[in-house]
Amino acid sequence: MTGAPPLFDRALGAVRTARKRGAEPNILTRTIAEELLERLAFVNRRFERVLLIAAEPEAIAERLKEGGQVKEVETRGPSASDDLKLPEAQYDAVFSILDLQTFNDVPGALIQMRRALKPDGLLLACLFAGDTLTELRQSWLAAEAAVSGGVSPRVAPMIDVRELGGLLQRAGLALPVADLDRTLVRYSDAVALIHEIREMGLSNNLVGRSKTPVSRRLMGAAINHYQQNFTDADGRIRATVEVAWITGWSPHESQQQPLKPGSAKARLADALKVEEKKLP
Numbered sequence: 001m002t003g004a005p006p007l008f009d010r011a012l013g014a015v016r017t018a019r020k021r022g023a024e025p026n027i028l029t030r031t032i033a034e035e036l037l038e039r040l041a042f043v044n045r046r047f048e049r050v051l052l053i054a055a056e057p058e059a060i061a062e063r064l065k066e067g068g069q070v071k072e073v074e075t076r077g078p079s080a081s082d083d084l085k086l087p088e089a090q091y092d093a094v095f096s097i098l099d100l101q102t103f104n105d106v107p108g109a110l111i112q113m114r115r116a117l118k119p120d121g122l123l124l125a126c127l128f129a130g131d132t133l134t135e136l137r138q139s140w141l142a143a144e145a146a147v148s149g150g151v152s153p154r155v156a157p158m159i160d161v162r163e164l165g166g167l168l169q170r171a172g173l174a175l176p177v178a179d180l181d182r183t184l185v186r187y188s189d190a191v192a193l194i195h196e197i198r199e200m201g202l203s204n205n206l207v208g209r210s211k212t213p214v215s216r217r218l219m220g221a222a223i224n225h226y227q228q229n230f231t232d233a234d235g236r237i238r239a240t241v242e243v244a245w246i247t248g249w250s251p252h253e254s255q256q257q258p259l260k261p262g263s264a265k266a267r268l269a270d271a272l273k274v275e276e277k278k279l280p
Contacts, residue, residue, distance in 0.1 A: 110171035120252035173248025
């Protein structure tokens with residue numbers, strides 16, 4: 001764990017997601033479940049015991065079992081703290097779905113997941129990243145600056161996908177891979193977007209959030225800024241959603257290893273058919 005003050009209130013986030021969990025999974029959960037299955041299909045392996053961490057894990061677990069690559073799935077909701085309390089070396093794979101973005105210590109969370117894996121076990125996770133909800137963030141900042149002359153955090157900061165590969169390596173995971181899926185989601189208006197965020201239990205859980213209820217004037221200013229700056233020709237507003245997917249493996253001697261410096265058996269100059277010259 002880091003010594004920095006916490007940025008996210010994990011306990012509040014856990015309560016909100018549990019409260020909003022319904023009988024039917026929301027569209028985001030269904031979409032992510034299908035993407036998870038597609039990505040898993042590229043891994044030529046069957047997993048006997050898997051840990052799945054997600055806001056609506058049951059629906060995703062059902063799809064995993066239907067896919068045929070997973071035998072047993074242990075499900076958990078988002079934890080109330082950064083401590084996942086995971087057993088060591090128990091799982092063939094760990095899947096973390098849209099949860100890592102609200103950890104105060106992301107490298108620490110990745111280390112916990114790596115330790116929970118058996119040797120050569122798979123970590124496959126996704127999280128909101130990059131420019132997710134950048135339009136909403138800009139609108140809140142502009143509204144607060146105009147109405148109150150100051151700003152408070154209302155949309156969480158996002159990890160840049162370029163940082164994720166390094167975080168996987170810091171956590172001791174082998175063969176790290178990170179990529180980004182970018183989607184523009186459209187709504188009838190900004191009110192519909194804000195309503196859906198709340199319905200999914202994804203409202204502001206930053207520790208430094210304002211405890212004062214949002215006034216009608218502030219809400220109106222934010223909505224007006226959104227409508228004026230992020231509306232398409234047909235009158236619908238757009239919202240950016242970027243989901244980063246990361247993959248890493250618990251180290252094992254059977255995995256590919258990088259060559260040692262100087263061990264190459266062919267010269268680059270020969271391959272390029274050019275003359276090799278030594279620098280002075």
